[in-house]
Amino acid sequence: MKKYDYIIVGSGLFGATFAYLARRQGKKCLVIDKRAHLGGNVYCESIEGINVHKYGPHIFHTNNKDLWNMVNDIVPFRRFVNCPVANYKGKLYNLPFNMNTFSQMWGVNTPDEARAKIDEQRAEMVERLKLDGAKEARNLEEQAILLVGRDIYERLIKGYTEKQWERDCKDLPPFLIKRLPVRFTYDNNYFNDMYQGIPAGGYNKLIEGLLEDIDTRTYCNFFDSFRNTWHDIADKLVFTGQMDEFFDYRFGRLDWRTVCFETEVINRPNYQGNAVVNYTERSVPYTRIIEHKHFEMMGHEVENCHKTVITKEYAKEYSAGMEPYYPVNDKKNTAIAEKYFELAKIEKDVIFGGRLAEYKYYDMAPVMERAIELSGYGKQ
Numbered sequence: 001m002k003k004y005d006y007i008i009v010g011s012g013l014f015g016a017t018f019a020y021l022a023r024r025q026g027k028k029c030l031v032i033d034k035r036a037h038l039g040g041n042v043y044c045e046s047i048e049g050i051n052v053h054k055y056g057p058h059i060f061h062t063n064n065k066d067l068w069n070m071v072n073d074i075v076p077f078r079r080f081v082n083c084p085v086a087n088y089k090g091k092l093y094n095l096p097f098n099m100n101t102f103s104q105m106w107g108v109n110t111p112d113e114a115r116a117k118i119d120e121q122r123a124e125m126v127e128r129l130k131l132d133g134a135k136e137a138r139n140l141e142e143q144a145i146l147l148v149g150r151d152i153y154e155r156l157i158k159g160y161t162e163k164q165w166e167r168d169c170k171d172l173p174p175f176l177i178k179r180l181p182v183r184f185t186y187d188n189n190y191f192n193d194m195y196q197g198i199p200a201g202g203y204n205k206l207i208e209g210l211l212e213d214i215d216t217r218t219y220c221n222f223f224d225s226f227r228n229t230w231h232d233i234a235d236k237l238v239f240t241g242q243m244d245e246f247f248d249y250r251f252g253r254l255d256w257r258t259v260c261f262e263t264e265v266i267n268r269p270n271y272q273g274n275a276v277v278n279y280t281e282r283s284v285p286y287t288r289i290i291e292h293k294h295f296e297m298m299g300h301e302v303e304n305c306h307k308t309v310i311t312k313e314y315a316k317e318y319s320a321g322m323e324p325y326y327p328v329n330d331k332k333n334t335a336i337a338e339k340y341f342e343l344a345k346i347e348k349d350v351i352f353g354g355r356l357a358e359y360k361y362y363d364m365a366p367v368m369e370r371a372i373e374l375s376g377y378g379k380q
Contacts, residue, residue: 003233004030004215009222010240012040013364014354016210017371018238023214025377030234031211032220038211042364044202048265048307051202052292055323056259056313057276058203059295061193062365068195071368074209077197080295083188084276084288088155095278096190097152098183105151111184118182121149136174143174148182159282164257164315173330193365198295231349240354242324243340251339254359255332256324262286263311269303271310286312327359 005027008015016039019029037043041055059082062068071077086093094100102114125145129137137143140161144153157180158169165172189196199206222230222241230237239246244254275294279286290311293302318324327333337359344352353374355362362370 002235004028005234006030006236006238007032007226007230007234008238008240009226010040010354010356011038011207011211011216011218012240012354012367013042014362014367014371015040015238015240016207017368018351018353018375019214020210021372021375021377025375028215030215030217032217032222032226034219034221036218038216038218039204039207042203042207044204046202047263047309049305050293050307050309051204051296052263052309052311053203053290053295054261056261056325057290057292057295058364059191059196059198060364061191061196063193063195064365064369065195067365067368067372071199071206075199075201075205078200078296079196080198080275081196082190082276083274084190084278085274086156086160086278086280088159088280092277093156094188095156096181096183096188097148097156098188099186100188101152101156105155114184118149118152121151122146124150138174139170140172140174140176141169143177144169144180147177147180156280158280159284160278160280160287162282163285163287166315166317200296202296236349236351238351238353240352240357242356243337243344243352243359246352246357247340247343250343251336253320254336254340255328255330256318257326257328258316258318258322259325260314260316261311262314263309266308266310267306269306269308271308286314288313324356326361327355329359333359 006019006022006029008019008029008031011031011033015031019031022029031038042058043054044051045054046052059080060071060077084095086095091104093104099111099114102108102117106114106117108114108117122145125142129135129142137146141153141158144157161169161172223245242254244251271291272289274291276288276290278288290313292309292311293305297305316322344350351374352358353370354367
């Protein structure tokens with residue numbers, strides 16, 4: 001009999017959730033991670049008593065009551081509603097696009113006034129396309145204006161998007177913006193989900209609870225340690241790393257976008273008054289500033305913590321050795337990924353799951369739901 005039922009490569013939310021559910025089914029798991037810590041990209045680092053989201057901000061949100069109850073059974077979640085703000089040339093606009101945004105931009109007060117303004121600007125692009133003999137948007141700029149008009153596009157979309165992709169919006173394909181949420185209510189809640197929050201004490205508490213009583217190893221690279229020997233100690237492998245790497249880049253490397261971070265301690269209790277502020281000018285090199293204390297501290301707690309920690313985010317082109325963040329789902333990469341998916345189907349006793357292994361962007365709740373699905377939990 002082998003020592004483990006599963007070796008799980010990667011301790012992010014997919015791997016940790018899979019391990020948690022496997023343990024509840026009486027299975028024994030070993031979770032390995034090449035990093036110095038567990039938790040993948042939801043890992044938090046404590047700086048000046050503040051839980052810093054080391055790999056970018058994470059806000060848990062879902063309509064799945066069972067999942068919400070599951071995570072709250074592990075660690076209680078504190079109320080947090082994501083209400084980001086956009087800074088364009090020093091003027092602030094509420095996000096997502098809603099009546100507060102339209103009032104700040106045009107001075108309108110009613111939904112009818114806002115709709116009329118957007119429809120007027122959309123009509124200008126419709127007419128331009130008609131004159132050019134085009135039946136649909138030919139690039140991201142045209143697509144965005146068709147959706148929300150020129151003013152919102154130029155102030156809140158254009159510069160931010162060009163920083164994300166390091167290309168002019170006229171050179172980006174329209175499918176990158178299939179839709180843009182527009183609300184004709186005074187509602188700054190970024191997500192529509194019923195359940196939203198942050199684990200009390202940070203995401204490390206959630207990961208610790210998921211991995212309680214499970215064998216784990218950090219500083220453990222699967223390809224160096226277990227690539228050819230995992231069958232000797234486990235019945236099955238759960239792989240959450242990059243699929244192209246697992247198959248030795250047989251069909252070439254998949255492209256990614258990545259993010260770089262600059263984190264600093266500020267000697268004041270409150271830097272920007274909000275957890276997330278997007279900088280939508282192209283000339284500002286970073287895409288947003290995160291002030292981490294606002295994810296968990298409220299009211300007097302903010303002022304009583306005399307320092308604050310901010311992180312500036314910079315979008316970058318991915319290259320080998322960097323952390324992959326966002327898949328580039330264009331035709332070329334989709335075709336390559338499909339070839340790897342076919343190989344994965346015939347791989348014996350290996351389960352591929354999560355953002356990297358499926359070449360698919362996941363929010364936190366959906367990736368946990370995917371782990372539940374692939375673990376077979378509740379189907380017995």
